[in-house]
Amino acid sequence: MDPVTDPLSKVFAALADPTRRDLVARLSVGDATVGQLAAPYDVSVQAVSKHIKVLADAGLVRRDGTSHRRPVSLDAEVFDMATAWIERYRKKAEERYRRLDALLAEMNDEREDDTA
């Protein structure tokens, strides 16, 4: 898969920027307009608008129309997807470590046998 157009890579690339992560964190609380989102930052509405465009291109947020007065909202489905990938990887690691648990338990038994 082309890493530039691959959807999940776009998601993570969009989230690589600390300002965009902060924007996402604030949008997870509730929808907000670009003007509201820009207020706490020492940057222009235009700069925040560019960040929102990157997040929108990655499918992370939705904005109806281009007006700054229109609210921006998170696309929860894409977040579920990114979380799902990490959870899937975690499960694989956990399965591997459960096999290691079993092996270590056997090693404990052997050690007890040795000392018995």
Add this chain to the structure above:
Amino acid sequence: MTTSTGARIEADPTLPVIRIVRDFAATPMQLFRAHTDPDLFARWVGPDGMATRIRHWDARSGGAWSYVAARDGQEYGFHGTFHEVRPDRIVQTFTFDGEPDGVALETLLFEDLGDGRSRLRTQSLVESIEGRDAWLRSGMEVGVDQGYAKLEALVAGGHV
């Protein structure tokens, strides 16, 4: 992103890193042996239903390793070098034979928690965040599970 049960995982949003933390009812030395003794390692590392065959194993600083995971006549090889092997840590490289230009730098730390328990911390550093995410997607294993199918449906449906 972390979870509270079993292995905890974190994919750093700004670095091409995956970190996993897991506690074990074993001493650090037992954990170390399970990672350095080839016969022990082969018994737990492979996915369920796959047989692990060690091709080469020299678990010393400057040594190398290589093994194959096999199922139904399909074989998947992996290899790397042991950069540093000490009772409290292993630093090694990891390459999937099918993608020979890719390499991860893995650091494993064995921490004594007392009372015969220990904590394993692993960190995998790959070459790019995109590569890390591809890694997360592939899971290094075979087949397409429901999550994968669901994602593909999302992509195909133009949702992402």
